[in-house]
Amino acid sequence: MYKIVLLSLCVLCSYTAFAESDELTRGEYIEIWKEEAVYQMAAHSIPASITLAQGILESRDGNSRLAKEGNNHFGIKCHSDWEGKRIYEDDDERNECFRQYRNARESFDDHSDFLKKARYAQLFELEMTDYKGWARGLKECGYATSPEYAKSLIRIIEENNLQQYDEQGVQYAGRNEVPDRRENSPRARLASSPEKRTSKRSTTSNQDERSEITLAGNHEVRVSDNNIKYVVAREGDTRASIAREIDLNVMILNRFNDFSSGTELNAGDIVYLQPKRMKASLAEYTSVEGDTWFSISHRHGIKLKQLCKLNGVSPEKPIESGTRVTMKRH
Secondary structure (H helix, E strand, O other): OOHHHHHHHHHHHHHHHHHHHHHOHHHHHHHHHHHHHHHHHHOOOHHHHHHHHHHHHHHHHOOHHHHHHHHOOOOOOOOOOOOOOOOEEOOOOOEEEEEEEOOHHHHHHHHHHHOOOOHHHHHHHHHOOOOOHHHHHHHHOOOOOOOOOHHHHHHHHHHHHOOOHHHHHHHHHHOOEEOOOOOOOOHHHHHHHHHHOOEEEEOOOOOOHOOOOOEEEOOEEOOOOOOOEEEEEOOHHHHHHHHHHHOOOOOHHHHHHHOOOOOOOOOOOOOEOOEEEEOOOOOOOEOOOOOHHHHHHHOOOHHHHHHHHHHHOOOOOOOOOOOOOEEEOH
16 A cells, blocks of 8 residues: 555656646746847847846746647737637636637747737837836837736846846847747647747848838838838828828838928838837948938938937028037947
């Protein structure tokens, strides 16, 4: 009898150890997905620390049912525009509909796309390293209902030093590069699909490839030297017509481009489809005849307010030809 009990205990302990080992620790989750978070930051300007912290919080370190069975790491619900597979889980209400993905990497891609909705546009006005501002902004924009959501994200970031990955993302952005989407563990390889892998691409060496992408069949989508998607206005285009084409509120389009409510487009004008950056791709620019602070900021994809701040001027101040203009912090 003693031997039977002892054997049963051994089997139970072995099963428990196996069950526990099947759960990811927080450290393992970070190790698996840190490079993916840096990739998303370089490609979409979303802080890697925020991506990781949201994944940790929403998926319970990758161990939630939504993450394991639905590959949903960010708790994104179906909403009316979702046409993919669905998985149901109790949340604010019973049996709510959540998005289901073929693999976890699709969840990271969709998370970045989801944050580009108009309701989150103000977040892209922040510095990419301002994880506290992003955490508070996500709560203010209604990403989660918990009143402690921002504090939870900030705590996860700081306790695990996730801000170090923001620095990596900034370095890639500074070189106008998007890193490889490599996997660094068997679990990560299982979580991804081969067709989703991409190679490192420079915005300068692959400009022709990206310019072939079309948007709604009307305009050619290009990528600037500062890694921002844009279209070139045609005769008859207006801010409202382009905003409709990309399903974006015209006020958000104005904000992306530093347009005023009275701005009229001319054929050949650049219209950015994403927020301009906090710095240009070049460190300094020498002005020419006819330049304004707006035209310089728009040509080089740097926010007008930031450009003026770097140079200690107001947007309305005239600029003389030959002026050396600071385009990024040294």
